[in-house]
Every structure is written in structure tokens, then in C-alpha cells.
Amino acid sequence: MPDLKVRRVTVSSAAAPIATLGIDFGTTNTVMALSLPGQEAQVVTLQGPAGGLSGFRSALGFQIIPAADGSAPERIISAGPWAVETYLEDPLDTRFIQSFKNFAASAAFSETVIDGRRYRFEDLLAVFMEQVRQHAGEALQNLPPRVIVGRPVTFAGGNPNEPLALERYQAAFTQLGFGDIRYAYEPVGAAFYFARSLEKAATVLVADFGGGTSDFSIIRFEPTLDGLRSTPLGRAGVGIAGDAFDYRIIDNLVSPELGKGTTYTAMGKTLPVPQRYFTAFAKWEQLALLRASRDMKDIRGLVRNADEPEKMERLVEVLDENYGYALYQSVSALKIALSSQDEAEFVFAQGDVDIRHTVSRDTFEGWIAPELAQIEGAVDLALERAGMAPEGIDRVFLTGGTSFVPAVRRMFVDRFSEERIESGSEFESIASGLALIGQETDLDMWSETQNAA
Template sequence: MTSAVQPTIGIDFGTTNTVVAIADGDGPARLVRFPVGEKDIFAFRSALSFHSLAGPDGRPTERVIEAGPWAIEAYVEDPLETRFVQSFKTFAASAAFTETRILDKRYLFEDLLAAFLFKLRDHAGGQMSQLPPRVIVGRPVTFAGGNPDEALALRRYEAAFERLGFSDIRYAHEPVGAAFFFARQLKEDATVLVADFGGGTSDFSIVRFERHGSQLRSVPLARSGVGVAGDAFDYRIIDNVVSPELGKGSLYKAMSSRLPIPQRYYTAFARWDQLALLRASKDMRDIRALERTAVEPEKIARLIEVLDDNHGYALYRSVSGLKEALSSQESARFSFKAGSVEIEREVARTEFEDWIAPELKAIETAVDQALERSGLAPEGVDRVFLTGGSSFVPAVRDIFLRRFGAERIESGGEFESIASGLALIGHETDLDLWSERAARP
């Protein structure tokens, strides 16, 4: 890899977290850190909050926007008066998503992303006060959604990043960024499979690295991806452990019949921030009425309290805690306590693996596609690098153990590898080999 005088920035804009790295020499890239209380963080939550300040007459006079952990704080403090948006990356490639209205203002996708990036830059302080012309932005191999339009997604990205003042905006596949991070550890030529597990997508890339003197040359061989990852795992836990305790699968009385509680009330639990929208919807009136006719009214009462008292974030934390515990234990106790609602249950790892079986199958298929496109058998891959939060899930790791064996598998830098690698790509001589520009309409 060659050195460049001009620094380059790598931005891993993720479904759950965003990480920024800066490369300005021959050494490793350095991460941008954000002061939060008494500590610094580098994983900046990909979330926005919009809060309206009212004047003396009660009418909105100012719109306060926050991002990252500050957005979560604002939402938790005043959920009914705050519009919270997270995981908005999942809409990037959706032609069906044209705009959203927040506090009587119209926002396109690029408006949301630009607002997020400006707040991220502000919280970085002096680290991002002087932005270089070049930025390498990570992009998934396969964008989330049923029929993703990747050209549309990149044009939306382009519009947002241009507002920050970048003039040389390029996009590189996220697992390729992770591959560049990992390649600095290589002592010999190797064909590397990188598996990147984010919140919304799982992406795979196979790259050949060869040393020529002091330089490390690289050739991309194949890539694949699938629009499922950690967020889907979280929802499976909620759907199987939490929702049944809130009335899912139970019945209510209607005349002389007993009918099932509508399933749509529980789909909002796929993302905790959506619960406040359910609280403000017309469905809430029907949910309150169900408590009077439900066969198990205590469960509907719990559902109402979770929605009324904004327990969504506490629920998200409990789910994350269980998933993390099951990565190292054969069973773990799920514990959710908020207000008068208490849900506890012992969950075996085998149960969790049964719940996420459809997602595991989709991931396994994508890995096989990458191998097929590269023309390699598993034996042709020298090293496997796993990165991202869900790489800790034993059932995910087992997909690679079965194909490649433990001796070829490595992990590390689970949250920093992509951004650091993207910044390093910005110093490559042949940028067109590793990155692309957004197509102009």
C-alpha cells in the first residue's frame, strides 16, 4: 500500500453504529472518538432525534436535532414529544421510501443522512474540523430490502456527503474495507474470505493479497451478501420470549366467538423505536379495548404499560444482553424489568439457534455463493476473517468452522475494522479497482 500526503477519511455508516477513521501516513488508520460523559466512544449510534420547542403560544418555534447517543438520551427523556429515527440505512435503496414528515417538515433520505453526518461531525470536535477532499464510504454488498436499488442508494449517499464539503466521494464494499484492515497482519501471500456481520446486512468478500517487496498488492475475486443480520436475531428473541407475555398468540372474546389477538400489534417490536409510533397510532385505542375482552387480560395490560411508559429501550438492552450471554454460555436468563412489567425466562442456546434458523440458512447460502463466484473450493481459502457483532454468535461461527476449520479463522476489530480499512483504501494507487463513484442520473 502506498503512502499519501493528503489524509483520507473512511466512514462505515452502519445500520446500528457508524465508525469514522482517518489515514494520513503509512501506519494504521486512527479512529475518530466522541466524548460521552467520562468516556470516549468510537461506535456512534446511527440514530437521529427531532424535538420541537414551543413558543409562548404553544406553537413550535424551533426544531432541535440530535444524533448518536445524544439522540437516544433525548428520546428516552421525552418520547412523546421526540421523533426518533434509527436504522434508517435500511431505506437507502428503497424506491418506495420517498420522504417522511417530521414535525411538519419534509425529509428525504439524503436529508436524514446529512443531518446525521453534520451532528456526527460536530460531536467529533477538532478531529473533523478540517475535512480532506476524499472520503471512502462503506456500502453493503447487498442493500437491505426486498428489491434494493443500489444506484439510487449511492446517489442518495452522494447528495448527503456533498453537503459536508467532500469533493472526491467513493464507495467501497464493507467487507473489502475489513479485508484491508486484516491484510496489514499478513506475513505471506494469502487468499482471504472476509465475513462482515452488521445490524441489517451480512456481507462476504474474497480477496487475494500478495506481497511484492514492501508493497501489498490485492486482487478482488468475488463478493456476495444478504439483507439479514443482527437486527433479525434480536426480533426472533422478542417474538419468542417477550411478545407471548404481552398477548401474542392469545385470544379475545367477540360475541360468542374467541378470536386471536391481531399479530400486527407485535410487528412493531422488530425495532424498539417503532413502539412510540404504535403508542400514537389508532391501533392503541383497539389495544386498550382488548384488555376488557381478552381471555388473558393481564398480558394485554403488560403490552399497554410497555407502550404507554416507553419501555422499548430497556427491552432492547435486555435482548442484547441475552444474545451476548448466549454467545459464551449454553443457556442464559432473559430478564426484563421495567415498571410493573417483569418477564424472565431461561433460554437455551439451542432454542435461540432454532429461532434464527432461517437467517442462518440465508447466511450460509451467501457464503457458498461467494465461493462459487470466486471459482474456489473451501480449500482454496487460506484465511477467514470474521468481523461485526453477530460474528460472536456460535451458530454463525459454526458455518465457517464446518467449511474452513478453526485453524484458518481469525477475528478482531469487530467494530473498527471496516472504517479503518476504508481509510486505507483511500491511499491505493488504483482506486478504481477497489472503489466506485455514484452514477450520475
Template sequence: MTTPQPITIGIDFGTTNSVVALADPATGAELVRFTVDGAGGVSTFRSALSFQFHPAEDGGRPERVVEAGPWAIEAYVDDPVDTRFIQSFKTFAASAAFTETRIHDRRYTFEDLLSAFLLKLRHHAGAAMADLPPRVIVGRPVTFAGNRPDEALALSRYETAFKRLGFEDVRYAYEPVGAAFYFARTLERDATVLVADFGGGTSDFSIVRFERTPEGLKSTPLAQSGVGVAGDAFDYRIIDHLVSPELGKGSFYTSLGKTLPAPQRYYSAFARWDQLALLRASRDMRDIRALATTSLEPEKIERLIEVLDDNHGHALYRAVSSLKQDLSRDETADFRFVAGGVRIEATVTRAQFDAWIAPELAEMEAALDQAIDRSGLDPSAIDRVFLTGGTSLTPAVRALFTRRFGPDRIETGGEFESIAAGLALIGLEPDVERWTQGG
């Protein structure tokens, strides 16, 4: 048994957004807030990086400028062509195939990217993160994103980066378990809680039993499961159906007297935020330029080249995000991606979108079934269902749980803050080892 620390810190490093919380026994958990454009109170910090090289006035070595979060977006908007903008890089954490990327002739491993991100996050947090406690509770998905994810590799990469920030004791807790601790504050009686956390890269499920005792709230983990699909996979479907066909997907080119389809791998990479960040600097870029000279629809390939050369990825991200938000509210919405000479517009119904994401919804439901099976419980024994994470706002996702559990058992809220706050609260637990890995 260990005694709780006076102050604990929880960090939810997310695929799309990251959130930090501090907790102490007297006041509970409080989110770290960032001042953006002179306004305070912003608790979500975009998981994005920008890299720029500025020529030195004295003719010496160029100055390397790295930014993160909303400041990375600002740098990109100010100078999109000469800024390397990377988002959703958490997706690479468990990938043995990703060893490094080169930015302005400099090598960056995943650990380097995460370290750069965390250092800038700490800088922009100011006094709130000036004096770090020795221990940090870091959120981790139940199942990391990617094909054949290597969990041990991901955690070793996390360990390196968080220790570079200054932490001595790095512990990991499942993200839905963090959300469960956040939700448990609202319980008025004993309950078995299913937490479904839908982020950008993963969908994770945890079942926890909470019981009130004279010594306080007793928590017992029953089961976890997860799958490496979530909001970014929904974005992929939108891009694949609406954007990629206008940029040459499904078109043909000629080679040695034969008519051949444009390589699908270009569009598979283009439709994924983590891959899009690297496509512009990959060897495939040379082949894409050559494709424009032999394509039967060269104007479409030229549009693809413009989007990559002029770094329109963030404009595309905003267009896709806007469509998802609109379809969460309305049955029909307009998609509009306008950047430079590229203009793609379409009207989309919620029914169309639901059909596009049906494969991902099926994977999510299969992972949900796995958690229930592992718990040994009948679904009727689950008292409350807590939905959290930005992707939980998608109507088709909520409908899945309403169908399975009925509306009365479902709770929502804290979509962007619940995990970080819960992680910090886990750090206060006297038996923190029960809930965490590492250390």
C-alpha cells in the same frame, strides 16, 4: 490512475453503530474518537437519532432539538415519553416503500434522517472532522437489507446526505472489502482471504487475493455476496419468542360475534427496531388501542400499548442485547425486560437461541456458498478467514466457519473498527477506482 490523497476518510455507517477513520500514507489509519460523559476514546457512535420539541419561553415557535449517537440515547432516557427515538434506520435505505416519516408534524425523508445524523456525528467529532477532505469512502453492504432492496435508490440517498455534509467526491466500497484491507496489514505472505462481515442489518462476504510485490501489496477482488439478515434478525427472534407473546401475540379478540386472532402484522413490526420506531406514530396505533377493548386477554394488549406509548423501545433493546452478550459467554442466561408496569423474565439456553436463529444461519451459509462459487475456488484454496462485525461474536456464527474451514484458518478482531479503517486505507490506493463505485 489517480494519485493518493494526503488524507483520506472512511465512514462505516452501520445499522447499529457507525465508525469513522482517517488515513494518511505515513501513519496509516486512525479512528475518530468521541468524548462521552467527559471521557474520550469512544470510537463507536450509535446509529440513532432523537427528536425533541421544547416550548419557547417567550411563547414563540417551539425549539426543535435533534441529537444522535449516545447523546440521542441520553435525550431519550431523560424524557422517553416526549422524545422520538429512532434506531436501525439504515434498514430503510433501499426501501422504495419508505418515502418519509413525520416527526412533530414535520416531514423527514431518509436523506433528511441520514443528513441529520451525519451533521451531529461531525459536530461531536470536533476538530477531527472540522476540515473534511473532498473525497470520502463510504461503506456499503453487498446486499442491502429489506424486501426487494433497491440498490440505486439507496446509493442516491447516500449521495444526497453525504454531499450535504460537504463532501464533493463520494465513493462507495463494499464493507467486507474494507475489512479485508484492514486485515491485510497483518499478512506476512501472499494469501487468499475470505472476509465475513456480520453487522446489524446485513451479512456480507468478500474473497480477495493479496500478494506482496516490490511495489507493495497487490490486491485482487475475486468475489462478493451478501444477504439482508444479521444481528437485528437475531433480535427479532428473541422478541418474537420471549416478548411478543406477553404483549398479545397469539391471543384472540371478538368481532361481530366471531373470535379472531390478533393481527400478526403488529408483532412483526414491533419485533424490528426500524419498524418499532415508527409504530407508535402509525395508523395501526389506533387499531391496537381498539383491540384492547375486544381482546380475550386485554392485559397483554395494554402492556403492548404501554411499551409503545411510554417509548420503552430502548429498554427492550438493552434487554435483548444483554441476553445475546450473556449467551455468547455462557450456556444459559436470564432475560429481563422491566419498564414501567411491564415485567417479562425468562431463562434461555444457548441451544434454544441457536434453534431460534437457525433460519438466519442457513441464509448466511447460503450467501457464503455463493461467494465461494463465484470465486471459482475450492474452499481449501482459501488461506485465511477473517470474521468481523458485532454479530460475528455469536457462537453459532463462529461455529459455522469452524465447521467449514477448521479453527486454524480463522482470524478475528477489530469487530467494530475494521471496516472504517479499511475504507480509509482504500482511499490511499493509487487505483482507488478499482475498489470503489461513484465519484
């Protein structure tokens, strides 16, 4: 049984007498918090391979182990960091799925087949959350009567179907056995967490940056004798965030060293190396799928016919040796370094592949300029919907890992000034706030059921 630890957040005195679980199901990580009547909200620490953690990677691993006697193969399901470990140890016999939140609102995604069994999105979510529950041990041995699930302002995808996403969420959490299931915008959850520190009335803009979405909400908070009164004013979101920044780094630093933009010769003609080989780098777990695809034979053939064969040799090694996870660790290290330094060294050294580049912060910001423009547009839209100018915002609360990127923070400093900006508990504020919403007397003001959505 894991050693459970909690972080504490004060609950409003106006709490309704019902235990609530807040779930921040994120593209990259999932965090949960519990609130109890008259007590404090608790961020649940789950058990991982290296000990307790509050952020549980939103990933599933289906390991298929063939039986020696020819009987049905054994299927072992893992989640979070356990799924990552399983995949790295046995990538060919493990179906690894992460960031599947990105498909919640996609009508094009109906199901996936794993070892002959069909899994819809809601099935994947239910399986994942059941794994999370098991790693929570005693904290979730008995389900609380109410769950409030975070949802983005704008779901990821080119043409997101919001009602479909909420139907799928509802089906998943119903499978898990929850009775009172409600949904609240993720930045609103963060706002409730932040509002507990307010000492006077304030209009607050909450910017929540996840792995796949960036969401913004504007809320007016006013202390009263009966507690904190809150009024929603405007919201907006965009289906891009930190994952897009990662891909920009790979596309500019790594892919050209693996053959992107080069040519090969076939039947006397000079042809470009297909771009589709490099789009797989948008998600590191897709590289194993590329290795197992028909394209791999063609990629090996390009080593003989490429005008720069050493680059194609690197690509083959990256795929054969399953370097994807190590690559994304190098990308993360660069992003972190550029958050505090004007210049940093990108280092990806695995086997015979050694890619090193010095990257300035200005260069990185140039790569992510299109994403920054979309984020900026969503902030403007939230202000427009609230009928406010930047001067009307008293406080800005930044949450989520991408809020550490200097260009992102500068966007808010330039608009609202440094003294109005705050941050903290970047990875836990949403779950804590969702749990706190569960203690509000007017739940319909801040959350909704699937039928009302």
C-alpha cells in the same frame, strides 16, 4: 471540545499523498477513521454523554418544543447516544429515527415529514453526519479532500435499488462539502485492515456482520517489492444480520407474554389478537409510534375482552411506560450471555411487567435457523462467484458483532477449520480499512465513484 483518542493502524508505503476519511455508516453504529500520507490511520473517538466512544449509534432525534407564546416551536436535533437520551426522556415530543440505512435502497421511501419539514433519505444522512462531525471536534474541523464510504454488498430490503442508494449517498456527502467521494464494499474495507497482518500470500474470505446486512468478500493478497498487491475474486451478501436475531428472541419470549397468539371475544365471537400489534417490536423505537396510533384505543379495549387479560395489561404497560429500550437491552444481554454459556436467563423486569425465561443456546439457534441458512447461502454464493472450494481459502476474517454468535462462528469453523479463522477489532476494522484504501495508488481497483457505480 472532546478529548480525542485514536487507535493506530499501519499504512502501506505505497500511499497516495492525500488525506482520506473512511466512514463505516452502519445500520446500528457509525465509525470513522482518518489516514494521512506517510502516517498511520486513526480511528476517531467521538464525544458521547458518558465520554469518548468510537462507535456512534446511527440514530437521529428531532425534539419539538412548543413555544409558550404560540410562536413557532423550537426544533432541537440530536444524534447517536444523545438522540437516544432525548427520546427516552421525552418520547412523545421526540421523533426518533434509527437504522435508517435500511431505507437507503428503498424506492418506496421517498421522504418523511418532521414538524412540517420534508426530509429525504439523503437529508437525514447529511443531518446525521453533520452531527457526527460536530462530536468529532478538532479531528474533522477541516474536511479531508477524500472520503471513502462503506457500502454493503447487498443493501437491506426486499427489492433493494442499488443505484438509488448510491445516488442518495452521493447527494448527502455532497451536501456535507466533500469533493472526492468514493465508495467501497464494507468487507473489502475489513480485508484491507486484516491484510496488514499477513506475512505471506493468502486468499482471504472476509465476513462482515452488521446490524442489517451480512456481507462476504474473497480477496487474494500477495506481498511484492512495491507493497501489497490485492486481487478481488468474489463477493456476495444478504440483507439480514443481528437485528433479525433480536426480533426472533422477542417474538418467541416476549410477545407471547404480551398477548400474541391469544384471543378475545367480540359480539359473541372468539377472534385472534391482531398480529400487527407485535410486528412493531421489530424495532424498539416503533413502540412509541404504536402508543400514539389509533390502535392504542383498541389495545386498551382488549384488556376488557381478552381471554387472557393479564397479558394485554402487560402490553399496555410496556407501551404506556415506554419500555422499548429496556426490552432491547435485555435482549442484548441474553445474546451476549449465550455467546459464552450453553444456557442463560432472560430477564425483563420493568414496573409490573416481569418476564423471565431460561433459554438454551440450542433453542436460540433453532429460532434463528432461517437466518443462518440465508447467511450460509451467501457464503456459498461468494465461493461460487470466486470459482473456489472452501479448501482454497487460506484465512477467514470475521468482523462485526454478530460474529460473536457461536452458531455463526461454527458455520465457518465447519467449512474452513478453526485454525484458518481470525477476528479482532470487530467494530472498527471497516472504517480503518476504508481509510487505508484511500492511500492505494490504484483506487479504481478497490473503490468507485457514484458515476461509475
